[in-house]
Amino acid sequence: MNTLASNAKPTSILYLDGVSVSFDGFKALNSLSFVIEPGELRAIIGPNGAGKTTMMDIITGKTRPDEGEVFFKGAVDLTQKDEAEIAQLGIGRKFQKPTVFESHTVWDNLELALNRKRGVFSTLFYRLTAEDKARIEEILSTVRLTNRKDDYAANLSHGQKQWLEIGMLLAQEPELLLVDEPVAGMTDAETTETALLLKEIAKTRSVVVVEHDMGFIRDLGVKVTCLAEGSVLAEGSIDFVSADPKVIENYLGR
Amino acid sequence: MITSFVLKALDRNIVWVTALLLVIAALVPALNLMTAPDHPLHIPTYIVSLFGKYLTYALLALALDLVWGFCGILSLGHAAFFALGGYAMGMYLMRQIGARGSYGNPLLPDFMVFLNWKELPLFWHGFDMFWFAALMAVLVPGLLAFVFGWFAFRSRVNGVYLSIITQAMTFALLLAFFRNDMGFGGNNGLTDFKDILGYSIQSNGTRSALFAASAIALALSLVITSGIVRSKYGKVLIGVRDAESRTRFLGYRVEHMKLFAFTVSAMMAGVAGALYVPQVGIINPGEFEPANSIEVVIWTAVGGRGTLIGPIVGAILVNGGKSIFTAAFPEFWLFALGGLFVLVTLFLPKGIVGTARQVIERRRDYHKARQAEAARALAAEPQAAE
Ligand SMILES: Nc1ncnc2c1ncn2[C@@H]1O[C@H](COP(=O)(O)OP(=O)(O)OP(=O)(O)O)[C@@H](O)[C@H]1O
Numbered sequence: 001m002n003t004l005a006s007n008a009k010p011t012s013i014l015y016l017d018g019v020s021v022s023f024d025g026f027k028a029l030n031s032l033s034f035v036i037e038p039g040e041l042r043a044i045i046g047p048n049g050a051g052k053t054t055m056m057d058i059i060t061g062k063t064r065p066d067e068g069e070v071f072f073k074g075a076v077d078l079t080q081k082d083e084a085e086i087a088q089l090g091i092g093r094k095f096q097k098p099t100v101f102e103s104h105t106v107w108d109n110l111e112l113a114l115n116r117k118r119g120v121f122s123t124l125f126y127r128l129t130a131e132d133k134a135r136i137e138e139i140l141s142t143v144r145l146t147n148r149k150d151d152y153a154a155n156l157s158h159g160q161k162q163w164l165e166i167g168m169l170l171a172q173e174p175e176l177l178l179v180d181e182p183v184a185g186m187t188d189a190e191t192t193e194t195a196l197l198l199k200e201i202a203k204t205r206s207v208v209v210v211e212h213d214m215g216f217i218r219d220l221g222v223k224v225t226c227l228a229e230g231s232v233l234a235e236g237s238i239d240f241v242s243a244d245p246k247v248i249e250n251y252l253g254r
Numbered sequence: 255m256i257t258s259f260v261l262k263a264l265d266r267n268i269v270w271v272t273a274l275l276l277v278i279a280a281l282v283p284a285l286n287l288m289t290a291p292d293h294p295l296h297i298p299t300y301i302v303s304l305f306g307k308y309l310t311y312a313l314l315a316l317a318l319d320l321v322w323g324f325c326g327i328l329s330l331g332h333a334a335f336f337a338l339g340g341y342a343m344g345m346y347l348m349r350q351i352g353a354r355g356s357y358g359n360p361l362l363p364d365f366m367v368f369l370n371w372k373e374l375p376l377f378w379h380g381f382d383m384f385w386f387a388a389l390m391a392v393l394v395p396g397l398l399a400f401v402f403g404w405f406a407f408r409s410r411v412n413g414v415y416l417s418i419i420t421q422a423m424t425f426a427l428l429l430a431f432f433r434n435d436m437g438f439g440g441n442n443g444l445t446d447f448k449d450i451l452g453y454s455i456q457s458n459g460t461r462s463a464l465f466a467a468s469a470i471a472l473a474l475s476l477v478i479t480s481g482i483v484r485s486k487y488g489k490v491l492i493g494v495r496d497a498e499s500r501t502r503f504l505g506y507r508v509e510h511m512k513l514f515a516f517t518v519s520a521m522m523a524g525v526a527g528a529l530y531v532p533q534v535g536i537i538n539p540g541e542f543e544p545a546n547s548i549e550v551v552i553w554t555a556v557g558g559r560g561t562l563i564g565p566i567v568g569a570i571l572v573n574g575g576k577s578i579f580t581a582a583f584p585e586f587w588l589f590a591l592g593g594l595f596v597l598v599t600l601f602l603p604k605g606i607v608g609t610a611r612q613v614i615e616r617r618r619d620y621h622k623a624r625q626a627e628a629a630r631a632l633a634a635e636p637q638a639a640e
């Protein structure tokens with residue numbers, strides 16, 4: 001199995017090669033391969049059921065692939081690790097359905113996400129330091145939730161929950177962020193802002209964004225990978241990909 | 255480190271309830287021992303013991319609240335940890351009988367003589383010492399919870415499946431403790447206790463001391479539990495309850511988080527059982543009955559899950575009700591309990607304390623809104639006067 005030039009592996013931040021997984025005989029991923037470079041912001045598009053979320057499940061340890069290689073930073077085999085280990089390695093994930101701790105305040109959500117010791121006893125005797133406080137405040141202003149910091153996350157609007165979840169990702173200080181449909185349910189203004197935010201974030205880390213909103217993908221202006229039926233259909237600039245007849249037939253034209 | 259942990263634990267309600275418990279720990283024994291039986295404020299000994307028993311139930315419900323209310327683990331086997339703590343204390347009380355048993359054997363409890371045993375089984379050694387028995391009352395339930403939780407949480411057994419295997423656990427223990435050859439007195443369990451720490455278990459003084467010990471244990475556990483749930487660890491627990499996978503993807507080891515809470519909770523239940531047995535004078539396998547664990551869930555739900563104080567209130571109210579009810583219509587208690595559970599689930603899903611809190615919060619918000627409105631009206635007035 002060597003669908004990719006193996007020499008991309010050592011320098012990449014994320015490397016998938018020939019990844020397949022099936023659920024009850026249905027192939028959700030079919031020999032999927034792609035490479036993300038350090039510092040890259042990559043957009044992933046594709047029709048419903050193409051396997052985009054499943055791909056994230058594989059990278060973050062939620063699902064084990066039937067075959068194929070998944071490497072982080074060229075050397076760490078992600079298929080051998082579980083969710084918590086992978087998160088601690090520096091891979092953060094935003095779910096397709098915004099998932100925040102609804103019965104905690106916005107502040108507590110960020111405090112929990114903050115990249116600190118995560119053991120039972122370190123959390124039991126944790127005290128908020130001035131440094132942690134400053135960091136949380138910084139993230140609050142980045143995701144524009146400063147004036148809602150004491151509100152329960154349950155009371156946020158849909159878009160604000162999406163932003164809180166992105167804020168939690170930032171607090172985790174991951175090297176690689178996987179963001180599943182961040183602008184679903186957002187207004188146009190919020191969508192534009194989110195594109196700016198993600199571009200800002202991508203200055204210091206690698207980001208993979210899955211999205212259906214083509215306007216948003218254009219705003220990002222980055223390399224696009226189109227998935228369909230569990231494998232890569234086309235890859236390149238948005239203009240290149242959207243001109244591809246296979247992409248038009250499978251996705252855009254539908 | 256510890257001081258900040260305790261300080262965080264003490265919100266106003268917790269301080270109130272803890273203080274109240276400490277006051278009754280002193281007051282009830284005083285009224286029992288220092289007033290004449292015909293004094294209007296005299297508390298008879300049977301009432302002291304009855305409420306002492308309720309306090310141990312309250313501790314058991316508080317223990318359940320830590321795992322169910324804050325971590326979403328619906329344990330239907332918590333009475334097993336309670337019973338194990340009870341058995342540890344019961345073994346000590348049996349050894350205290352000494353040669354005063356019917357068979358007059360200085361070493362072997364009556365039931366062993368009756369079974370024709372010649373030697374004290376190995377696991378009965380050490381139980382002649384109070385400190386050892388007390389330690390075992392905490393360690394044995396803790397160890398069982400640790401081993402059980404280790405396997406269950408690591409294999410990610412959740413929800414109904416977890417509840418079912420906790421029922422299976424308590425049922426298995428029920429069957430085991432029924433067996434005579436287990437060496438715990440079989441069907442009859444352990445009873446006919448005489449002394450505890452050298453004091454007669456029937457005396458008013460001992461009864462009062464046991465009551466005080468139960469109230470103090472409950473107060474202490476309340477502060478500890480409150481400290482746990484208000485720490486960052488407690489926030490993670492709530493996170494696990496509400497969005498388990500989110501906690502995982504943030505890098506927390508959910509199984510470790512659950513395991514710690516489950517083990518601490520089982521230890522508290524063990525303490526409750528150890529305080530229960532000398533006050534009721536018997537421990538038998540019936541305490542492992544699966545229905546007992548379900549009752550604990552009902553007390554907790556009635557009082558208010560996830561409120562710490564609620565389960566204490568619920569345990570005392572429901573058991574108080576049970577004492578009154580069973581005296582009048584013994585056959586109908588289970589129906590009444592079931593009916594109560596249904597009513598609470600339908601009409602008071604947050605329980606008594608949870609609902610009370612909600613009402614107070616709503617009122618506060620309403621008043622705040624009114625005040626803000628008044629302030630705005632005041633600010634607008636000068637313009638209107640112009
Ligand atoms: N755990 C699972 N068990 C069974 N089938 C699954 C599972 N996870 C995903 N699938 C199936 O795999 C296919 C790919 O799903 P996936 O969620 O990855 O698609 P997607 O590209 O994210 O789609 P969408 O754009 O709708 O989010 C779907 O047909 C889905 O039903």
Ligand SMILES: [Mg+2]
Nearest residue numbers: 052053054096
């Ligand atoms: Mg998806």
